[in-house]
Amino acid sequence: MRIDPDTDILGIVDAQPTFMPGGELAVAGGHEIVPAINRLLPKFAHAFATQDWHPPGHASFASSHPGKAPFDSYNGDTLWPDHAIAGSPNAAIHAAIDQTRIELIVRKGFRPQLDSYSAFFENDRKTHTGLDGWLRQRGFKHVFIAGLATDYCVGWSAEDALRLGYAVTIVEDACRGIAQATIDAMRARLTALGCQFIASTDLVG
Ligand SMILES: [Zn+2]
Structure with a gap:
């Protein structure tokens, strides 16, 4: 697949230590996306990144709801361990990622009562992040799209991008997911919407 430098862009989703081994909400193998992303970046003329960015006491944290534990369900949403605290070292984009080609960073999930998986909308599905514009x-x-996690923020971003009319390709070896069952379900949903899945080696810059 050949990249069009004028119309194609790489989106790096939540490549933050908080989602990597040793972080607060670690995805298995999450750190392995860092070298993969650094191999991808030079192939693209343009790139943006997202950061999960929560205030302390955020509504998505199990610790904010007495009696609830991480990964419990609450009003239909999944509760998480405290993670991606705005301004904390683990909420930074991973230090080994070359940011010289990243033209925009979108922060999401900073409203105390509203979680945000997608790069395009908060989880109310109405509040724009501004990325579409x-x-x-x-x-x-x-x-x-590359990043973390395939079954949540990568997948929701891809789904919104497809619904907004963009062509979407997920670079699978530059992503990692939380659980195989939710990864498989997300892959099936995205495939039905027209998403393409490739390996980074399929790309010609
Ligand atoms: Zn979060």
């Missing part, structure tokens, strides 16, 4: 004004049409 930025991509449209810049003329991008095809979003390639």
